[in-house]
Amino acid sequence: MTSSRQSQYVLSRRKLSLSEQTETSINQTINTLKFNNRSLLVKSLSSKPLIEAIRKIPKVIIIGVKKCGTRALLEYLKLHPLIKAPGPEPHFFDRNYHHQ
Numbered sequence: 001m002t003s004s005r006q007s008q009y010v011l012s013r014r015k016l017s018l019s020e021q022t023e024t025s026i027n028q029t030i031n032t033l034k035f036n037n038r039s040l041l042v043k044s045l046s047s048k049p050l051i052e053a054i055r056k057i058p059k060v061i062i063i064g065v066k067k068c069g070t071r072a073l074l075e076y077l078k079l080h081p082l083i084k085a086p087g088p089e090p091h092f093f094d095r096n097y098h099h100q
């Protein structure tokens with residue numbers, strides 16, 4: 001990233017008051033989605049839907065083989081008032097990724 005783009009990025013972070021944790025999530029998303037051009041994201045950060053989408057990125061993912069007790073773990077964690085879960089198990093990876 002060039003220095004002008006870097007300062008643009010820092011300014012955007014300040015303007016949006018992103019926490020360090022949110023910024024880490026954004027950076028992980030950038031890496032995961034293989035965004036090569038970060039300036040694209042910096043420009044998009046002014047878009048409210050994108051910010052909302054980024055806030056919804058999970059902070060924790062429970063992964064387990066069938067019948068290992070992931071449902072019970074999720075139910076116990078959901079008892080905590082500060083923990084939100086997307087309803088029942090979303091099965092994101094087994095529904096969206098298939099190895100051959």
Ligand SMILES: Nc1ncnc2c1ncn2[C@@H]1O[C@H](COP(=O)(O)OS(=O)(=O)O)[C@@H](OP(=O)(O)O)[C@H]1O
Pocket residue numbers: 064065066067068069070071072
């Ligand atoms: N703490 C603990 N100790 C032992 N066994 C436990 C525990 N918590 C959950 N369970 C049992 O785990 C089974 C469900 O696991 P999962 O939630 O991973 O099931 S699933 O694959 O998502 O359907 C399910 O087993 P079955 O009743 O045989 O289906 C649960 O009874």
